[in-house]
Amino acid sequence: MSVTPAGLDIRNVRVPGRTGAWDLLVADGKVLELLAHDPAASRAGATRIIDGRGLLLLPALTDAHAHLREPGQEWKEDIRSGLAAAAAGGFSNVLCMANTDPVNDNEAVTRLMRRRAAEAHPHGPRLFPIGALTVGLRGRELAPLGELRDAGCVAFSNDGEPVADTEIFRRALEYAADLTTPVIDHCEDPFMAKGSGANEGAMSARLGLRGQPDAAEAIQVARDILLAEYLDAPVHLAHVSCRRAVELIAAAKKRGAPVTAETCPHYLLMTDAALLGYDTMAKVNPPLRTDDDRLALTQALREGVIDILATDHAPHALHEKETPFEDAKNGISGLDTALASLWELVRQGRLSPEDLVTRFAWRPAEIFHLPVNRFAPGDPADFLLFDPEDSWVVTPESLRSKGKNTPLLGQPLTGRVVLTAVGGVVVHDLLARPDPA
Template identity: 55%
Template sequence: MRLCIKNARHLEAPVDLLVDDNKIMTMTPAGHHAAPEGCEIFDACGLVLMPSLIDAHVHLREPGFEYKEDVASGLEAAARGGFGAVMCMANTKPVNDTASVTRHMLDRARQSHPHGPRLLPIAAATIGLKGETMAPLAELKEAGCVAVSNDGRPLENTELVRRIMEYGADLGLILIDHCEDPHLGRGWIMHEGDVSGLLGLKGQPPAGEALQAARDIMLAEYLDIPVHIAHVSAALTVDIIRWAKERGVKVSAETCPHYLLLDETALENYSTQSKVSPPLRTAHDREALREAVKTGIVDILVTDHAPHAAHEKDGTLDEAPCGFTGLDLALSLTWALVDEGVLTESDAHRLWCRRPAEIFGLPWNGFAPGDPADFFLFNPEEAWIPSRETMYSKSLNTPFLGQTLRGRVKHHWMGGRKLF
């Protein structure tokens, strides 16, 4: 089937897009060519045309924590947020450390969303995420895993990290590492600094993140093996990654929109909705991260979509779990940075599509002939308020709840098939 998207806007230019047999055929200036005979025509009416996004860090909670999120609700939130692929962390129950759990996740995705978005499991680095024994990575790779991580549990044993990196590299599985020294600021609630002191809350120093990132980078250089640093939050970590890249170390890194838009002052009212791991840090850290994503020192954006039930976030700061829901919100938050002039539309494509695909070896749509016809139409002007009525995730744990955001995905195609 042929499809022609007419009168769209791509990188500030009016364009038409022709799709044939689930692939991109051509993208041309609007009105440059007549639609082929028998082609289905869809008038975009000036909406922004973007490639389906890739989120390299989500928690879909199934199996085991379906009251927070399940594969069906998580993938629906992903589709509505513009995502064509999501890479799922292994902190399920049971942990994704066996092929049977991987296959269960993939089966659930095929049942609920057979035409996409794609669920891409991340293998547990260690059995039970306990940091003691390497998980059966070959078995997990064969079952469909695309990367390896110990999720939010720091890997303290450097020899074990080395073996995971080496074996993972042989299998084509890059290590995504949560960098945190668990002994620095143990029991932390927020960033360690002036605000934590004023609030009387235990803080986590940024050195805890930077120390573990430096260790991973030293291993990557010594072994000549790539490593990926998860959800960077601190300017000090950015400095270390910049130094490593200047030396030619095979390191990539991610951060999240909330680290580019918020800082530690979000906890001044003791809001559990602003508790996240790693914590929101200072305005200086935020500005350093903005510069890092703009210049490519930090390679990609991720949501770190971490849904929690309302009753879990309704407790005290001591008791409440860390994490924000993000799949529904990420594109609107990214566009806020575009509107502010921090990023461009082209930066958004790079951070959410091209670079994740390059780092993890995934297919992506650059709108070249033969690329997968995975794309969506986006209205950057449409205002909306995150709420139960407007979000598709089961959980509403976000500091942006009730705020007015701009930008909504209006239509989404995968493989040339319209999802909505």
């Protein structure tokens, strides 16, 4: 459901980092003013007045790592369904990876993706393609990075196919730096149990599964850090999952290395214990690791060693998960549930609402040069309303994504995005009518 962007008056909401109640005024797609709530105020001109009592007002989120599968794999997800899931999850900006079919390694694919997004969701969420770093993601020759940037790509990545040839990766960092466009690297030694989906340790041994050691991630992180420092060229490290990588990143940042990093909700909320019963819904790459890794990631996120949160939304058809563990696809569908699931860490006091705003809204927009709302006059009116007390159960019907592959299925969550606005237009709305799910 959407409304015209002429004007919104959101009243009596709470805002992380601010005391008391607040009112948000929106006009012509921009923030007009965020001001202290006045119950006696009478304002003319708003298309819609919303009573936000009990709700939190947050800037809309930016997901720097999602797989929307179109073109070529629409049975898993398409741009229409993926952006619908993003709207339900509170996202205004979605960066989508290049592992489509055909691969997004030329301007024709980039323009197709952008056109499909504009047709399916003209008011947002906004789609920002990530261009392939190498042709066909094969790691042998650079993709036409300048062409991809000019067509609308905001970053480059070889996605789940790490570039094993360090000389090619070096040239990619240099070229991308000249284009002032970030490189995102999937940090995994391509020869150490690639894609196994299980952490090498006590749990993989108990289940008799081939495991991937955390050293496989740390080795690639170390390589990327050394190259970034040597070239003074930035690199962004995708879906960090282990303490070893965190320690390397922390030391690099102390030296001033041009490195940023992300982690994902599932690495903060789950461990490899989720694999008990050979649960393929918890099979992801890099794999879920130990509780020590989970705690290290949470601390690193609070301290800014890990710069941002990203979903690594990886939808699959159910038949691709309902197989023996070794044959199942890696990936978790996460756009619908990211913020709601992370709210449990806020309830536990492990993260603050301000942490989520910084790591899931402001900082990713800064790194990838995207629109950002800090609720200053003139900022884009990209925001969400969150009900921290709304309890709901994750079911296939409650997920807008085609991908129902999440270990959260059947689990209750407390906290829900009830409204998302992009440029002042409401693109997800549970306040106007009850959610049928």
